[in-house]
Amino acid sequence: MPRIARRGLLFVLSSPSGAGKTTLARRLIDEDPMISMSVSVTTRKPRPGEVDGRDYVFVDDARFAQMKDGGELLEWARVFGNHYGTPRAPVEAAIGAGRDVLFDIDWQGAQQLEEKLPHDLVRVFILPPSAQDLAKRLSARGQDSPEVVAGRMAAASAEISHWPEYHYVIVNADLDTSSASLRAILTAERMKRERQLGLSDFVRRMQSEL
Numbered sequence: 001m002p003r004i005a006r007r008g009l010l011f012v013l014s015s016p017s018g019a020g021k022t023t024l025a026r027r028l029i030d031e032d033p034m035i036s037m038s039v040s041v042t043t044r045k046p047r048p049g050e051v052d053g054r055d056y057v058f059v060d061d062a063r064f065a066q067m068k069d070g071g072e073l074l075e076w077a078r079v080f081g082n083h084y085g086t087p088r089a090p091v092e093a094a095i096g097a098g099r100d101v102l103f104d105i106d107w108q109g110a111q112q113l114e115e116k117l118p119h120d121l122v123r124v125f126i127l128p129p130s131a132q133d134l135a136k137r138l139s140a141r142g143q144d145s146p147e148v149v150a151g152r153m154a155a156a157s158a159e160i161s162h163w164p165e166y167h168y169v170i171v172n173a174d175l176d177t178s179s180a181s182l183r184a185i186l187t188a189e190r191m192k193r194e195r196q197l198g199l200s201d202f203v204r205r206m207q208s209e210l
């Protein structure tokens, strides 16, 4: 099979907390060597089990402000009282080299990426199968206080209201099914003619040999 050069794409997953987005993102990264996770910077404190540099780069307010003001962030937002942002350099390097980048960011970040890189962006929204399911998953996490869980339930409704801004919507009732849907979306988007930058050369060469 000839390898046809292509431009990488930005694959954005958004959802309310507790809809299974992180699990779906990890599965995709584990199964597909051509896509890697964008590691955000945040001023939030690490949760138990989170690793600096893998889950997030944990920074203080001063460092975050410096990155924002210095143009080092592709997008940024305040979520639940903390700042989150996407470092620009790794994303630009990856898509230029034909590799895809997966983003676990909220609707505010997705909107900013849409303004900056509309042609490279594919936005997927993950919905929980029901309000009851979401409540169960949020309290089963056991890492946050009841007040934080209650706050996230309220915020879930606001996040969900942004579903029409996304290209694809997956109702995550079953992880295996949702995972397969996500892979199918990525596969189809990679085939888009305008992303396959090497096609003209490939076809020209073929025609010269016909």
Ligand code: 5GP
Binding pocket: 014, 015, 016, 017, 040, 041, 044, 075, 076, 077, 079, 084, 085, 086, 104, 105, 106, 107, 108, 109, 110
């Ligand atoms: P958590 O604190 O639970 O890890 O994340 C809280 C929310 O912040 C999630 O909805 C997540 O998608 C969002 N988020 C994480 N990183 C970023 C980022 O770099 N930019 C934006 N806009 N949102 C982010």
